[in-house]
Amino acid sequence: MLTIPFIRANSEITIQGLKKKHVANASEIVNQLIVMDDQRKSLLQQAESALEISNVAAKEIGTLMQSGQKELAEAKRAETAALKGTIKEKEEAAKAAEKQMLDLLVTLPNLPHSSVPEGKTAEDNEVVLTWGSMPEMQADAQPHWDLIKKYDIIDFDLGNKITGAGFPVYKGKGARLQRALINFFLDEAIKEGYYEIQPPILINEDSGFGTGQLPDKEGQMYVTKEEGLFLIPTAEVPITNLYRDVIVNEKELPIKNVGHTPCFRREAGSWGAHVRGLNRLHQFDKIEIVQIHKPETSYQALEEMSLHVQGLLQKLNLHYRVLRLCGGDMGFASALTYDMEVWSGAQNRWLEVSSVSNFETFQANRLKLRTKVEGKSILCHTLNGSALALPRIVAALLENNQGPDGIKIPDILVPYTGFTHIN
């Protein structure tokens, strides 16, 4: 969430940023917010000055009562009783004005970093770099949805029976490959100084608000019927919300956390030709890295996180590219996002396997996550990234490494899987 003081002081920058993110009526909205804030302030002042009078009178009544001057006290009481209505009315008006302003404010996305390219769709994303080369595929190379059947390692039909579409069952070497990747990714993050967290995978409404899923995106999450808790779409939510309502000691920054969780996404209305097999699931496993920084170090951290993710892809020997997302393709809360895409040899297309973002103070403002610098409290910067999400990595590994002997496991994973081939 953007802050009102920032918008007031930088209204033109705000408008330009919102336009880059393709917000309609940006300048009208910004002007409206400032008017609403003026109203809020003026009503608040009226309420507070009435309250002050009433507080002073209440104290006098107390003193009069104690010194036995009952009649004077009674007179004063009658006098201040009349104030009650005014106070209540003004307070309610001020509260309503504030709510109206916040309701509008939370609909605004974060402002993009200056390096974010203009553009509307994924076509406009900027390719920052490409690593490796196209895998040499045999003529009869099969897509992963055929390979998983051939080797009987991932079973969608069973998942359909147990739960429904998009909830596969991993079996035998398929299950062990999952476990190997999870451990590999966690170990690599820990080597880089991340601290491992195992968070709850159900979260409450406050947590959903803190990281920007709520309000507005509840349709993308599964909800429990009795308690109204949400199944997490990503470990970003619980791991970042660890720091909700926290003033972090400056000495503890930066914070670097990593966690593995299953992730649940309803993906309402997004099924189509490109989402076969493992390309899009309702439940999948992901290792997430989360960092909390002082503002001046957050962009350096973003680059480090990008390099960490790239290191994983290189160790798995996957041909990949890094994209800088354009204004129209970026997430709601992000100021700058890099997407990592791996080449899928049999599908002949890039698959997004990671998204690394700097949210600057956007989440921190919602979370009330602050630190103190020279006695003043300031909002922290939050960042996160997938390192990595499993299903598309599995898809690419299966497709790119298929051969006459079956599917070759990358050397670095063998100590984790305990086998060299799936056959």
Place this chain on the structure above:
RNA sequence: AGAGGGGUGUCCGAGUGGUUUAAGGAGCACGCUUGGAAAGCGUGUGUAGGUCUCAAGCUUACCGAGGGUUCGAAUCCCUUCCCCUCUACCA
């Protein structure tokens, strides 16, 4: 899940309607003291909003959260969340 007891500042902890301007203690910071340290003494010590060119100052709210009663609420009432004890259940 049932019964009972709780939730107060960075921490411990007092406080059952009116100098509470939240006692007292610990911690922390600064100062005095000291050869240096400890002890001792003194001072200070939250968050958010408003006012203000800035600072100071003034002011409002905050005692788990939300609402109510009252001239006045940490204190009384209602709702709700969380913790503890016992019972029940359970991996």
